[in-house]
Structures are given as C-alpha cells and as structure tokens.
Amino acid sequence: MNKVILMGRxxxxxxxxxxxxxxxxxxxxYTLAVDRRFQRNNSDGQTADFIGCTAFGxxxxxxxxxxxxxxxxxxxxxxxxxxxxxKDGQKVYTTDVIVEExxxxxxxxxxxxxxxxxxxAPSAGDGDDGFMNIPGGIxxxxxxx
Numbered sequence: 001m002n003k004v005i006l007m008g009r010x011x012x013x014x015x016x017x018x019x020x021x022x023x024x025x026x027x028x029x030y031t032l033a034v035d036r037r038f039q040r041n042n043s044d045g046q047t048a049d050f051i052g053c054t055a056f057g058x059x060x061x062x063x064x065x066x067x068x069x070x071x072x073x074x075x076x077x078x079x080x081x082x083x084x085x086x087k088d089g090q091k092v093y094t095t096d097v098i099v100e101e102x103x104x105x106x107x108x109x110x111x112x113x114x115x116x117x118x119x120x121a122p123s124a125g126d127g128d129d130g131f132m133n134i135p136g137g138i139x140x141x142x143x144x145x
Contacts, residue, residue: 008034026060055099
C-alpha cells in the first residue's frame with residue numbers, strides 16, 4: 001500500500017501550468033513545510049521537512065485559486081519516485097507526493113492570526129496517553145455530548 005497523509009504550510013504560492021492538447025488539465029506543484037514531531041539532540045537544527053506535492057485536474061485548479069504561501073493544509077496522496085538527467089549530465093532522483101485529496105487545515109481567520117483560540121502544538125511530554133487536553137468551558141460548543 002502506498003498512502004501518505006501530511007499536514008503543513010505552503011512554502012510559496014503553487015506553481016500551476018496546463019497540459020497541452022484538446023482537454024487541458026491543470027498541474028499544480030507546491031511544497032509543504034511539515035513540522036517534525038520530535039527533535040534529536042544531535043539534529044542539524046532543521047525542525048521541518050519540505051515535501052514536494054503535485055495536484056492534477058480539479059485539485060490543481062483548486063490549489064491555484066485558493067492556496068497561498070503560509071496556508072496550512074492537509075494532503076492525502078501517494079509517493080511517486082522518478083529520475084531525470086539535468087543539463088550537466090547528472091542523474092537526479094525525485095520523490096513527490098501525488099495529491100489525491102487536499103483540504104484546509106485551519107480557518108481563514110486562524111491563518112491570518114485572527115482566530116479566537118489556537119491550540120498549542122503537542123510535544124513529546126504532553127501527558128502519557130498522547131491526547132491533547134481540551135480546554136475548560138467549551139462544553140456548550142461541542143456538537144456531541
């Protein structure tokens with residue numbers, strides 16, 4: 001099975017081009033900065049991975065219209081590897097995520113810093129069960145009880 005789920009922020013606006021031929025198809029390429037869950041002591045200081053994603057067709061058109069640098073999104077897709085020879089004659093290997101589903105991971109207000117509540121990022125020591133604590137006083141906002 002080849003399935004990947006990522007959540008991160010766009011490092012720049014998507015690059016979109018259209019295929020040639022009678023039925024043109026949008027092809028959107030973007031890079032997600034995905035935070036690493038844990039950091040090693042001997043780490044190089046990098047706290048995120050930068051993962052290339054490609055969305056085709058309607059998903060590409062959606063990315064072109066609504067995604068912008070800094071937008072937090074969730075992507076589901078599959079990993080695809082490939083290679084090509086660059087202009088210097090060197091073989092370059094690629095790894096990308098082919099997007100099957102994509103959606104916003106926060107409200108527009110939250111992405112612009114206007115959200116009323118921002119959940120803290122979980123860390124390795126936030127409790128033994130791995131679940132985030134729900135803040136008090138929001139019982140009436142929960143749609144189930």
